[in-house]
Amino acid sequence: MSVPVIECIELKKYFDTPFGKLHAVDNVSFKLEAHKTLGIVGESGCGKSTLGRTILGLHKATSGKVLFDGREIQDLPAKQMKPLRKEMQIIFQDPYSSLNPRDTVSQIIAQPIRIQGILKTPSEIDARVQELMDIVGLGKRFANTYPHEMDGGRRQRVGIARALAMNPKFIVCDEPVSALDVSIQAQILNLMMDLQDQMGLTYLFITHNLAVVKHISDDIAVMYLGQMVEKSETEALFKDPLHPYTQALLKAIPIPEIGHRNSIKNVLKGEVTSPIEPKPGCRFAPRCPYATDACRSVEPQLKEVKKGHFVACHLFDDAKECTE
Amino acid sequence: MKKTRGNSIWKELFLRLIHNKRAIFAMAILLLLILIVIFADLIIPYSKAVDQNILDRFTRPNSSHWFGTDKYGRDQFARTIHGTRISLLIGFGSATIAAILGTTIGVAAAYFGGKVDNIICRILDIWMAMPSLLVTLAIIAGLGVGIPQTIFALAFGATPGFARTLRAAALSVASQEFIESSVAQGASHGRIMLHDLVPNVISQILIQFTMNVSYMILLGSTLSFLGLGAQPPTPEWGAMLAEGLQDYQFYPYLVMFPGMFLALTALAINIFGDALRDGFDPKLKGRA
Amino acid sequence: MSEKLLEIKDLKVRYVVGKEVSEAVNGISLTLNKGETLGLVGETGAGKTTTALSIMNMLPQYVSRAEGEILFHGKNVLKMKNHELRKIRGKQISMVFQDPMTSLNPVYRVGEQIGEVLSLHEGKMPKEELRKRVGEILEMVGIPAARQDEYPHQFSGGMKQRVIIAIAIACRPELLIADEPTTALDVTIQAQVLDMMQELRDSLNSSILMITHDLGIVASFCDKVAIMYAGEIVEYGTLEDIFDRTKAHHPYTEGLFNAIPNLNVITPRLNPIHGLTPDPTELPKGCKFHPRCPYATDACKEGAVPVLTEGEHSIMCRRVKDRFKQAEKEEQA
Numbered sequence: 001m002s003v004p005v006i007e008c009i010e011l012k013k014y015f016d017t018p019f020g021k022l023h024a025v026d027n028v029s030f031k032l033e034a035h036k037t038l039g040i041v042g043e044s045g046c047g048k049s050t051l052g053r054t055i056l057g058l059h060k061a062t063s064g065k066v067l068f069d070g071r072e073i074q075d076l077p078a079k080q081m082k083p084l085r086k087e088m089q090i091i092f093q094d095p096y097s098s099l100n101p102r103d104t105v106s107q108i109i110a111q112p113i114r115i116q117g118i119l120k121t122p123s124e125i126d127a128r129v130q131e132l133m134d135i136v137g138l139g140k141r142f143a144n145t146y147p148h149e150m151d152g153g154r155r156q157r158v159g160i161a162r163a164l165a166m167n168p169k170f171i172v173c174d175e176p177v178s179a180l181d182v183s184i185q186a187q188i189l190n191l192m193m194d195l196q197d198q199m200g201l202t203y204l205f206i207t208h209n210l211a212v213v214k215h216i217s218d219d220i221a222v223m224y225l226g227q228m229v230e231k232s233e234t235e236a237l238f239k240d241p242l243h244p245y246t247q248a249l250l251k252a253i254p255i256p257e258i259g260h261r262n263s264i265k266n267v268l269k270g271e272v273t274s275p276i277e278p279k280p281g282c283r284f285a286p287r288c289p290y291a292t293d294a295c296r297s298v299e300p301q302l303k304e305v306k307k308g309h310f311v312a313c314h315l316f317d318d319a320k321e322c323t324e
Numbered sequence: 325m326k327k328t329r330g331n332s333i334w335k336e337l338f339l340r341l342i343h344n345k346r347a348i349f350a351m352a353i354l355l356l357l358i359l360i361v362i363f364a365d366l367i368i369p370y371s372k373a374v375d376q377n378i379l380d381r382f383t384r385p386n387s388s389h390w391f392g393t394d395k396y397g398r399d400q401f402a403r404t405i406h407g408t409r410i411s412l413l414i415g416f417g418s419a420t421i422a423a424i425l426g427t428t429i430g431v432a433a434a435y436f437g438g439k440v441d442n443i444i445c446r447i448l449d450i451w452m453a454m455p456s457l458l459v460t461l462a463i464i465a466g467l468g469v470g471i472p473q474t475i476f477a478l479a480f481g482a483t484p485g486f487a488r489t490l491r492a493a494a495l496s497v498a499s500q501e502f503i504e505s506s507v508a509q510g511a512s513h514g515r516i517m518l519h520d521l522v523p524n525v526i527s528q529i530l531i532q533f534t535m536n537v538s539y540m541i542l543l544g545s546t547l548s549f550l551g552l553g554a555q556p557p558t559p560e561w562g563a564m565l566a567e568g569l570q571d572y573q574f575y576p577y578l579v580m581f582p583g584m585f586l587a588l589t590a591l592a593i594n595i596f597g598d599a600l601r602d603g604f605d606p607k608l609k610g611r612a
Numbered sequence: 613m614s615e616k617l618l619e620i621k622d623l624k625v626r627y628v629v630g631k632e633v634s635e636a637v638n639g640i641s642l643t644l645n646k647g648e649t650l651g652l653v654g655e656t657g658a659g660k661t662t663t664a665l666s667i668m669n670m671l672p673q674y675v676s677r678a679e680g681e682i683l684f685h686g687k688n689v690l691k692m693k694n695h696e697l698r699k700i701r702g703k704q705i706s707m708v709f710q711d712p713m714t715s716l717n718p719v720y721r722v723g724e725q726i727g728e729v730l731s732l733h734e735g736k737m738p739k740e741e742l743r744k745r746v747g748e749i750l751e752m753v754g755i756p757a758a759r760q761d762e763y764p765h766q767f768s769g770g771m772k773q774r775v776i777i778a779i780a781i782a783c784r785p786e787l788l789i790a791d792e793p794t795t796a797l798d799v800t801i802q803a804q805v806l807d808m809m810q811e812l813r814d815s816l817n818s819s820i821l822m823i824t825h826d827l828g829i830v831a832s833f834c835d836k837v838a839i840m841y842a843g844e845i846v847e848y849g850t851l852e853d854i855f856d857r858t859k860a861h862h863p864y865t866e867g868l869f870n871a872i873p874n875l876n877v878i879t880p881r882l883n884p885i886h887g888l889t890p891d892p893t894e895l896p897k898g899c900k901f902h903p904r905c906p907y908a909t910d911a912c913k914e915g916a917v918p919v920l921t922e923g924e925h926s927i928m929c930r931r932v933k934d935r936f937k938q939a940e941k942e943e944q945a
Contacts, residue, residue: 043798044769058504078512085510098501102523112509151888152656162505181655182825186871186884193881208798215873215882238875252803253875254828258855268800272768 003070004031005170005202006055011064011074013047013054020277024050026226027064029302034169037196037203039217039234041210041249045275047226048206052172055204056088057081068170086116089163093175095155099147105158106143109133112165132161136191153184160191170202177212189216210253214238222246225275225283228302232309242311245284282314290315340603347599353592360408372402374557382575391581394564395571403559404581410560411586414475414553415541415593421479422540423533426486431521433487434494435503435513445491448484456481460543464552474553478540486532493528494521527604534597538590545586561586617819618644618667618787623680625662625671625843634892636662638843638900639680644836646786649813649820651830653868654840657889660823663840664789666690667821668707669697684787703733706780710792712773716764722775723760726750729782753778753808770801774808784816791823806833827872831855836924839865842890842900849925859925860932863905899929907931 013025024047032038040048053059055066057073066074073084089112092098099108109129119125133143136157147155156176163171173192177185193216195201207213213220214234221231222243230243241247248268268287282288285295294314302312305319341347360367377397385392391400433444463477497503498521506516522529545562547553549569554560556567561582568578625637637659644650654660665671666678669689682689684705689697709715717725726746731737737745747757753774764772773793780788790809794802806829813820822834830837830851837854839847839862847854847862854865867885887904890896899917902908911930919928 043800053504056508058507082510085508088508090505090508092501092505094501098505100502100520100524102526111506111511115506115509115511115515153888159505162509166509181889182868183655183871183885184888186873186882187886189873190882190884210799211873211875214875215879248800252799254802254806254826254832255875256827256831256855256869256872257876258831258852268804272798 002034004067005034005069006032006204007065007067007070008051008055009065009067011051011054011066012062013050013059014062017276022276023047023226023278024275025054026278028223028226028228029064030221030228030231032170032202032204034202035196035200036218037205037216039213039220040204040206040223041208041213041220042223043208043272045225045272046223047275048223049174051223052090052174052204052206056090056172058090082116086118086166087168088170088172089166089168090172090174091156091159091163091176093178095152095159095179096147098159099155101147104144104146105133105138105150108147108158109161109165112162116166118166128165132165135164135195136161151184152180153187156180156184156188157191160188160195164195164199167199168201170204172204172206174206175208176205178207178209185212192216210249222249225272225278227283227312228310229284229313230309230311231302232306236306236309240309242305242309242316243284243313244288244290244315248287282312337600337603341599344599344602346595347603350592350595350599353588354596357408357412357589357592360405361412364405364409367405368399368402370402370406372399373406373559374398382571384575385577392575392577394567394578398557400564400578400581403564404561404585407559407561407564407582408585410471410554410558411541411544411562411589414471414478414544414560415537415589417475418478418482418540418544419533419536421475422482422486422536423529425479425483426532427490427522427525427529429483429487430490430492431494431517431525433491434498435517435521437498441491444487448487451484452488457546460547461552464547469552469555471554471558474544474547478543478547481543482536482540486536489528489532490525493525497521497524527601530604531597531601534593534600538593538597541586541593542590615646616643617646617648617685618642618821619681619683620663620667621681621683623663623666623678623682625659625666625679626677627672627675628677629675632893635895636843636892637666638895640840640843640845642838642845642848644787644819644821646819647813647817648836649822649834650836650838651834652821652823652838652840653825653827653830655825655889657842657892658840659843659892660840661791662843664707664791664821664823667787667789668701668705670701699733702729702785703783704785705787705789706783706785707789708773708776708780708791708793710795712769712776712796715776716772718764721761721763722767723747723750726760726775726779726782729779733783749778749782750775752781752812754804768801770797770804773797773801773805777805777809777812781812781816781818785818787819787821788813789821789823792825793822794829795824795826802829809833827855827868839868842895843892844900844928846901846928847926853923853925860927862901862927862929863907863931864901867904 009029011025011028015022015024028051030038040051042048050059054061061074065072068084068088073081106129109132110125113119113125113128119128130140133140138154138157138161142150142154147158176192177188180188189212196203205213205216217234219231220234220237221228222245223229224245230237230241230246237246238250241250273283273286280299281297282295282300285291288295292314300312300314302310303316304310305316375398380393380397381395383389383393389399389401391404393399429444433441460477460481463480464473467473467476503516503520506520544553545565548560548562549566551566554563556563564582565579568582572579620640620642622639622641623637624639627634627636640663652660652663662671667682667689669692671678678690684700723743723746726749727742730742730745743760746760750757750760755771755774767775777793794805797805810833822829824830834851836850837848838845839854841864847865853859857869870883871885873879873882885904890900896903898914899905899912902912905912917928917930919926920932
């Protein structure tokens with residue numbers, strides 16, 4: 001088997017708050033193969049954005065390992081990290097705050113090239129910026145405009161062009177279409193899929209929109225309060241969701257078809273509990289319809305119950321561990 | 325969907341300034357002052373400002389001495405004109421130093437956050453808790469009397485306030501995603517602060533700066549008035565006021581002219597600062 | 613026949629800022645009957661929120677111009693005096709805003725904020741009775757009555773939105789305008805809030821104007837649907853009219869359905885609508901959708917666009933003319 005582009009081993013990121021430690025990412029392990037897309041799904045505050053940022057080293061991991069091409073990167077000093085930055089990039093959710101309002105489009109796209117010193121002469125840089133703008137479908141006339149003069153879809157294209165500037169291998173996409181209108185969303189999703197095919201990119205695609213994640217991902221991981229509760233190949237997850245939370249999540253999505261009137265069933269009672277100093281046991285237990293005493297005291301571990309289908313739930317304690 | 329037509333921030337600022345009548349008034353006065361500073365020697369030779377002429381003492385304003393003469397017979401017009409140089413040098417000099425120091429400290433605190441921010445804030449607290457006039461006097465006492473010492477002492481007093489304001493402004497910028505994006509591109513701390521943070525707080529810097537200039541001129545005059553700033557016979561507005569005050573009951577013109585110049589300068593700089601603040605405020609768009 | 617509660621006739625709203633005139637709403641007409649739920653669907657800048665604010669007569673005073681009529685119980689809201697409006701707002705018509713984080717005043721207890729609306733519209737009542745009423749209303753939205761003494765920051769996002777809905781329904785309004793009430797919420801919480809709104813609608817028999825961009829919410833919640841584009845209603849009909857993909861549709865409606873990834877169907881590629889929503893200060897002539905429309909002809913670029921109607925289903929597009937005629941013929945045959 002080839003070396004995965006990204007591998008996380010028991011990755012943890014805790015934040016200090018006045019009320020105790022906030023467990024934003026807790027014991028997350030996964031492998032991501034080259035040219036694949038792993039979708040990370042979960043509700044706000046489940047730690048999915050923190051996971052993406054911790055992998056890139058934008059947050060320092062509390063413990064655990066991040067391997068990029070088999071090399072540990074979580075504790076690298078800035079000097080050794082700098083060349084690796086070329087290989088991994090990030091696309092942000094908010095096309096309004098992710099672009100420096102005082103820079104023109106061409107300055108924004110050229111910035112990573114300048115920082116990394118890939119190209120030296122201004123004419124080379126200009127040519128590369130031009131090429132990148134072509135790739136993401138931005139007209140030449142936008143080169144000297146400022147972000148505030150553009151609409152959300154075009155700004156997001158600028159963000160994508162900037163991420164592509166150094167020919168990265170791996171891109172964290174943090175809710176890249178959530179702030180966009182549906183008709184624009186589709187344009188950006190298509191662009192991202194085309195780019196993946198052309199440039200052999202590997203995506204970690206973070207979103208709360210299940211329809212979008214199903215469309216773009218090969219595998220999906222579901223997160224709840226900092227933990228990965230289920231991970232599987234996309235089709236299998238939607239056909240046969242195992243974790244009660246995943247099941248509830250899928251049932252809660254309103255389907256845009258007739259025959260679904262009054263179909264939204266309030267399957268979950270209660271609210272998301274606090275991620276600060278969580279109690280022992282399954283974190284979903286307070287909302288889970290199947291919760292038992294075991295769930296409230298013992299934390300379930302992620303376990304492969306079918307081939308390639310992992311779940312962390314006591315309901316599957318008796319299921320045999322699937323071994324290849 | 326919001327779409328604003330393409331003006332750069334500077335062009336937008338310029339357009340708003342020339343549509344603001346108060347700003348035009350302030351800019352006209354500032355321009356006049358700058359011309360005076362540059363061409364002071366052509367307007368009236370410096371010697372007239374310092375040469376004593378006992379025969380002409382206490383002359384009221386007339387065609388040969390427009391602003392009259394003081395008790396040493398020095399031409400008050402020449403002293404006021406040449407005093408502009410010193411006063412503005414003190415004002416702009418100390419405000420510039422305070423701006424550079426304050427911006428560096430404030431932006432660094434906001435960008436690094438956490439412990440660094442905490443330490444910087446505590447230092448600023450202590451710094452600001454010291455009575456500024458007392459500190460200024462102490463510094464001058466330590467360094468000796470003179471224009472450079474005055475500038476340094478004034479800048480020292482103004483820096484913590486500047487840093488505070490800049491830290492607050494930079495905090496909201498530092499939390500935006502384009503800063504994270506620069507980190508992800510491998511940019512150094514210095515580059516991020518200089519290239520990403522500072523341009524986005526430039527309006528606050530300018531506003532603070534202009535407010536400081538007028539305040540520093542007044543404070544510099546106060547020091548001269550106390551005998552700690554510009555030393556005789558160097559013409560400076562504050563020093564002129566201090567000397568004139570001894571005889572102002574009989575010769576009120578001695579304080580009137582330098583006082584008027586001082587007040588007008590402070591007023592113009594304050595108005596200009598207000599206009600700059602409005603000019604940079606995106607919420608005031610279209611209301612210029 | 614059900615009773616007409618709200619009737620909008622040829623509403624036009626313009627915003628004038630400096631020399632820029634922004635044409636936010638361009639002649640829309642709508643009817644909402646008692647007990648009905650109407651979904652108003654459209655993208656950013658389509659004029660949905662402007663329409664909602666006009667119904668409450670809450671447009672920003674100095675920069676907006678509204679023409680046309682908005683009849684609530686037969687009386688024109690746009691012509692009402694301030695004291696008349698105050699009686700209606702919050703009592704007969706109330707509104708739920710998008711952002712639960714900023715719609716509550718952080719310095720007042722939740723119970724006080726609900727009680728304020730009650731005592732405003734139903735006169736002063738003894739403290740004990742007010743507390744009891746507030747408690748009842750909170751229970752209706754699924755929050756324990758005892759929590760009325762807490763402050764907004766002690767509530768989660770979903771609960772805050774329920775408090776806002778509680779304020780909106782405190783006086784049992786006849787019309788509830790919900791402007792993207794669940795956009796800021798997570799799906800499981802969204803399901804809870806929508807579920808609760810459905811129960812309330814059934815128990816209070818209120819009419820609801822649901823403003824959203826999510827066709828899924830419309831499909832599960834609404835009776836009638838209006839699709840808005842560039843300040844116009846380009847298609848209107850019953851839920852079945854709009855969601856039946858075999859029927860004739862406005863090209864924009866078609867485009868919207870094609871652009872969203874569908875959970876039940878695997879599509880290798882999405883079909884986005886090309887181009888961008890037009891700038892309301894520079895709307896295209898003729899059909900406002902023609903620059904993005906795959907079927908546009910020269911005729912679409914000029915003049916007014918006819919509204920074609922079949923039963924309750926109406927579409928503002930030249931192209932569907934033939935399809936509607938065909939349908940008529942088939943029915944006759």
